[in-house]
Amino acid sequence: MCGITGIVTRNSDEIGELLVRCSSKLTYRGYDSVGVAAVRNGIVDLRKDVGTVDEVNKLLGLSQMKGDRGIAQLRWATYGAPTKVNAQPHFGCEEVFYGAHNGNIHNYVEYKKELLETGHIVRSENDGELCVHAVDKYYEETGDMFEAVRKSTDDLHGAFAYAVGRADEPEIYAVKMGSSLVAGVANEATIVSSDLPSVLPLTNNVIYLADGEMLVLTHDDVKVFRIEDGKQLDRKPELSNVDARAAEKGGYPHFMLKEINEQPKVVQDVMGVLEGQHSDEWIKMFADASRHFLVACGSSYNASIVGTYYFNRLAGIPIIHGLGGQFDLMYGQTMNEDSLSILVSQSGETKDIMNVLKRVKEKNLGKTLGILNVIGSTLMFESDSYIPMACGYEVSVPATKTYYSQSIIFAYLAAKLGEYNGHIDPSEARSFVGMLKNDLPRLTQETIDRTGILAKNLARTMLDVKDLYCLGYGFTDGVAREGALKIKEICYNHCEGMYSSEFKHGPLSIVTKNYPVIFATTPEDSWMVINHINEVRARYGRTIIVGEHEEKLEPYIDNKHDYLIVPKSDVLINPILDVIPLQLLSYFLSVDLGINPDLPRNLSKTLTVD
Numbered sequence: 001m002c003g004i005t006g007i008v009t010r011n012s013d014e015i016g017e018l019l020v021r022c023s024s025k026l027t028y029r030g031y032d033s034v035g036v037a038a039v040r041n042g043i044v045d046l047r048k049d050v051g052t053v054d055e056v057n058k059l060l061g062l063s064q065m066k067g068d069r070g071i072a073q074l075r076w077a078t079y080g081a082p083t084k085v086n087a088q089p090h091f092g093c094e095e096v097f098y099g100a101h102n103g104n105i106h107n108y109v110e111y112k113k114e115l116l117e118t119g120h121i122v123r124s125e126n127d128g129e130l131c132v133h134a135v136d137k138y139y140e141e142t143g144d145m146f147e148a149v150r151k152s153t154d155d156l157h158g159a160f161a162y163a164v165g166r167a168d169e170p171e172i173y174a175v176k177m178g179s180s181l182v183a184g185v186a187n188e189a190t191i192v193s194s195d196l197p198s199v200l201p202l203t204n205n206v207i208y209l210a211d212g213e214m215l216v217l218t219h220d221d222v223k224v225f226r227i228e229d230g231k232q233l234d235r236k237p238e239l240s241n242v243d244a245r246a247a248e249k250g251g252y253p254h255f256m257l258k259e260i261n262e263q264p265k266v267v268q269d270v271m272g273v274l275e276g277q278h279s280d281e282w283i284k285m286f287a288d289a290s291r292h293f294l295v296a297c298g299s300s301y302n303a304s305i306v307g308t309y310y311f312n313r314l315a316g317i318p319i320i321h322g323l324g325g326q327f328d329l330m331y332g333q334t335m336n337e338d339s340l341s342i343l344v345s346q347s348g349e350t351k352d353i354m355n356v357l358k359r360v361k362e363k364n365l366g367k368t369l370g371i372l373n374v375i376g377s378t379l380m381f382e383s384d385s386y387i388p389m390a391c392g393y394e395v396s397v398p399a400t401k402t403y404y405s406q407s408i409i410f411a412y413l414a415a416k417l418g419e420y421n422g423h424i425d426p427s428e429a430r431s432f433v434g435m436l437k438n439d440l441p442r443l444t445q446e447t448i449d450r451t452g453i454l455a456k457n458l459a460r461t462m463l464d465v466k467d468l469y470c471l472g473y474g475f476t477d478g479v480a481r482e483g484a485l486k487i488k489e490i491c492y493n494h495c496e497g498m499y500s501s502e503f504k505h506g507p508l509s510i511v512t513k514n515y516p517v518i519f520a521t522t523p524e525d526s527w528m529v530i531n532h533i534n535e536v537r538a539r540y541g542r543t544i545i546v547g548e549h550e551e552k553l554e555p556y557i558d559n560k561h562d563y564l565i566v567p568k569s570d571v572l573i574n575p576i577l578d579v580i581p582l583q584l585l586s587y588f589l590s591v592d593l594g595i596n597p598d599l600p601r602n603l604s605k606t607l608t609v610d
């Protein structure tokens with residue numbers, strides 16, 4: 001969605017440089033526009049415009065802004081087009097109050113009308129501006145900044161977080177009401193931000209916050225209060241072990257390629273988590289539930305589809321999987337106190353998932369198990385239990401290593417649950433878990449090494465492709481959808497991911513000579529997939545195959561680069577590997593098309609809006 005960063009320094013006059021350095025780490029949260037409000041001697045210097053941090057910094061000299069405190073905001077547009085006037089931060093009525101938000105103010109229209117009718121000067125179409133005016137309004141009533149900020153949340157409905165200050169007061173205040181917020185205490189400064197990567201350049205001393213809490217930042221301290229009654233909470237900084245370098249490219253041209261190459265290590269790290277002391281607790285949550293629901297969005301949803309096949313095969317249980325946004329309408333009435341909702345979200349903040357989490361808790365519809373990557377996220381705090389995906393920060397907007405981690409988590413849980421409920425015998429479970437732990441890191445590396453050049457060569461033949469399908473069958477159902485999503489996200493091509501046996505029921509009509517259709521398959525299913533391949537080739541379509549090498553598939557390949565061959569592995573390991581060539585294909589095609597795969601247009605890494 002958006003990223004806010006507020007900093008108060010002790011002796012520095014270089015607030016612009018600090019804010020740009022820290023807030024630029026949030027680029028993955030939004031890059032439609034960026035702005036900085038810097039305060040020096042009671043004067044607020046506000047500079048903002050459309051574009052990325054680098055572009056606007058070059059244009060307006062953000063890094064050169066002087067002052068000892070300030071707020072920066074990177075925007076992903078929801079309310080109000082991405083224009084200069086709608087960029088954040090905003091002023092209140094005069095150039096006294098300054099602030100910025102992340103999230104959605106659902107009562108934007110009504111509240112803006114109320115403010116205008118009471119004489120407020122509202123300049124933009126952006127809902128974030130109303131947060132500043134709400135503080136302005138209550139300051140008029142109370143004459144006290146703390147009370148003004150505390151009361152301001154009464155007027156605002158939705159899910160949001162904001163930082164706000166007053167030109168003539170040294171503190172910066174922040175509020176967490178449904179969107180992510182984290183703070184840090186450094187030697188010479190304090191910081192509040194939407195996400196950890198922008199805190200780490202300053203400090204690893206981190207304060208995680210919960211909804212309904214507010215902060216007061218001074219140059220050497222961060223105090224936490226409960227908004228409801230203004231009571232101060234005893235919240236001490238804790239040392240975060242997330243490596244700040246994780247947010248650097250490490251020599252790769254893009255974060256996406258770096259994160260694909262981190263996947264072998266992700267296997268080792270997530271297996272370490274899964275074999276840790278909480279594993280039995282998670283398995284018991286599954287065993288105690290009468291119904292199991294897997295809820296996710298985007299790439300997390302595609303991984304969840306792969307998960308449902310593992311739970312069927314290895315544990316013999318049906319998992320109902322659904323998109324966050326449809327879940328309540330599709331399954332809400334079938335949930336009860338014996339249900340288990342597995343909420344999958346790498347950011348742990350996706351609003352569609354938060355909505356499900358809120359409803360399950362409010363209606364007492366059973367337990368919740370979060371599967372998340374961002375420690376300190378709302379999903380982490382609010383779930384009954386959570387499984388960390390142990391990927392390190394994923395900066396690139398298109399998910400890769402977090403999808404990979406999720407696939408492994410589902411495969412492992414399914415095997416352990418199958419052993420627990422007797423669906424598979426312990427030796428089979430041990431053997432499979434052993435493959436995940438001992439073979440998959442090597443096989444992942446081999447797949448990256450082998451299919452990188454194949455994907456690069458294939459991408460070169462697809463520069464003119466604007467429309468295609470990516471089909472999967474059985475375990476590669478979710479894999480194909482993920483490959484299609486990657487192509488959509490970062491190549492701006494229409495690529496539909498669907499089940500290959502379904503293709504003949506209508507979509508086949510799209511196929512003409514050379515129309516490309518990608519098939520992700522495994523040796524266990526290729527006997528069936530060959531039928532679907534023939535249906536495309538009978539209409540002279542171009543068939544591209546992803547999977548292990550099989551002699552019987554050779555006749556269906558017209559050009560050698562149309563076969564992305566992955567190393568041989570167990571039939572239940574192969575679906576995990578099959579996604580890698582599709583990740584690499586989308587990456588190389590994106591770069592060949594002159595697109596930055598890390599920052600695809602219109603998208604954001606974390607969507608905290610409905």
Ligand code: BG6
Pocket residue numbers: 297298299300344345346347348349350353397398399603604605606607
């Ligand atoms: C989208 C991202 O905004 O959210 C996708 O661009 C991601 O990459 C999806 O898969 C879901 O995100 P999360 O954090 O809930 O897994």
